Amino acid sequence: VTVKLYELAGAEDARLFSPYCWRIRLALEHKGLSFTSLPWRFTEKDRIAATGQGKVPVLEHDGRTLWDSWTIAVHLEETWPERPSLFGDAGGRAFGRFVADWADTVLHPALIRLLLTDIHAVIAAKDRAYFRQSREERFGMSLEQVTAGREARIEPFRQLLAPLRAGLARQPFLCGESPAFADYAVAGTFHWARAVSPLVLLADDDPVAAWRERLLARLSPASRSLTRFY
Numbered sequence: 001v002t003v004k005l006y007e008l009a010g011a012e013d014a015r016l017f018s019p020y021c022w023r024i025r026l027a028l029e030h031k032g033l034s035f036t037s038l039p040w041r042f043t044e045k046d047r048i049a050a051t052g053q054g055k056v057p058v059l060e061h062d063g064r065t066l067w068d069s070w071t072i073a074v075h076l077e078e079t080w081p082e083r084p085s086l087f088g089d090a091g092g093r094a095f096g097r098f099v100a101d102w103a104d105t106v107l108h109p110a111l112i113r114l115l116l117t118d119i120h121a122v123i124a125a126k127d128r129a130y131f132r133q134s135r136e137e138r139f140g141m142s143l144e145q146v147t148a149g150r151e152a153r154i155e156p157f158r159q160l161l162a163p164l165r166a167g168l169a170r171q172p173f174l175c176g177e178s179p180a181f182a183d184y185a186v187a188g189t190f191h192w193a194r195a196v197s198p199l200v201l202l203a204d205d206d207p208v209a210a211w212r213e214r215l216l217a218r219l220s221p222a223s224r225s226l227t228r229f230y
């Protein structure tokens with residue numbers, strides 16, 4: 001099997017920090033599929049020009065080029081149905097999508113306001129001007145203004161995790177006794193944060209922190225070495 005995955009990287013190839021790319025790395029490991037990682041920077045749009053859009057993850061497989069993490073996850077599931085399932089049944093697939101949507105629409109907007117200046121500090125030098133300009137335009141203020149006073153916003157961020165905490169007090173993974181796509185949808189969010197920022201997002205005694213540790217323990221050694229820069 002030849003699978004190639006374009007993954008967003010910082011200055012170092014090993015600093016993989018896109019939550020969406022992490023979802024797919026975790027999904028590939030779940031299915032036991034080996035792949036070639038192609039580290040990619042924000043300003044390397046030409047390398048993924050064939051997709052007609054400028055974002056990663058992008059996956060190449062069997063002469064096809066796919067993008068958008070959900071589309072890729074469904075492709076993996078449908079191409080290798082005999083391998084461990086990412087979703088289980090149709091209800092599990094809908095649950096996985098819901099959790100991914102929740103991470104995208106609730107967790108990521110809150111987190112980006114904590115991490116923006118840290119991201120700018122760790123990306124490749126050639127990406128910095130593009131990143132500052134595009135993000136300052138998006139937020140309507142400087143990067144520094146976005147993250148100013150962020151310490152006071154860690155506790156409200158933790159409160160957003162209440163739905164995770166409630167479930168993880170009952171069972172080891174969001175998907176039950178073992179992890180699947182819904183777990184990876186949110187794990188990607190935390191791997192993103194750890195790759196770029198020294199902020200302590202989770203209290204030690206938070207069940208969410210214990211869940212994150214359980215997921216880290218299941219990663220391949222190669223992926224585990226990429227999950228912590230701080």
Ligand SMILES: N[C@@H](CCC(=O)N[C@@H](CS)C(=O)NCC(=O)O)C(=O)O
Nearest residue numbers: 018019020054055056057068069070
């Ligand atoms: N809906 C897409 C979102 C992908 C996305 O936003 N990727 C970001 C990195 S986290 C990106 O490539 N951004 C490029 C840019 O901002 O120029 C997915 O689920 O894959």
